[in-house]
Amino acid sequence: MSNKIDNIIEELKSLTLLEAAELVQQIEEVFNVDASISSGANMAVLPSDNNTSPTEVEEKNSFNVVLEEVSSSKKIAILKVVRSITSLGLKEAKELVESAPKILKEGTSKEEADEIKTKLEEAGAKVSIK
Known part of the structure; x- marks a missing residue:
């Protein structure tokens, strides 16, 4: 791998x-x-312009x-509940709570x-499921 790619990988690890x-x-x-769509090894993921997707036809089974x-x-x-749900550290959980609206669990x-x-x-938070 090139040095540039090695540096990117090291940054991602942190x-x-x-x-x-x-x-x-x-x-x-x-x-x-x-990123949630898994594709075959030889298939490329391309954006589609059509308005219907397989997830709209099927019953939704994953929620955010x-x-x-x-x-x-x-x-x-609320911070205590968020930490218990996400297993985040205090700092990360506090940042997530303070940046609401934010996806908590995908x-x-x-x-x-x-x-x-x-x-x-x-705990007193306003929450939605999408």
Whole structure:
């Protein structure tokens, strides 16, 4: 590998989970691709212009839990719940809570998404499932 690629790999290794998730999200937006779609070894992922996709036809089975709003008076209780759900460190969890609205958990089951939403709402957060 070239020195440039080695440096990029080393930088990627040092990212936190939250930073890696933000990187994936930004790459998806910039290059108009979906990282959750698995493709065959010889297939290229190309953006499509049609409005119908297989995920719209099928019943949705993975959901994103979005932390919409955090009351400043309930921030500590919400922070504790976020840490228990995500296993993030205090600093990363605090940054996530303070940057709401933010995706808290991606690609989760309906049951788990509902459970997370209930826990966060009990702590005082406004949460949506998408």
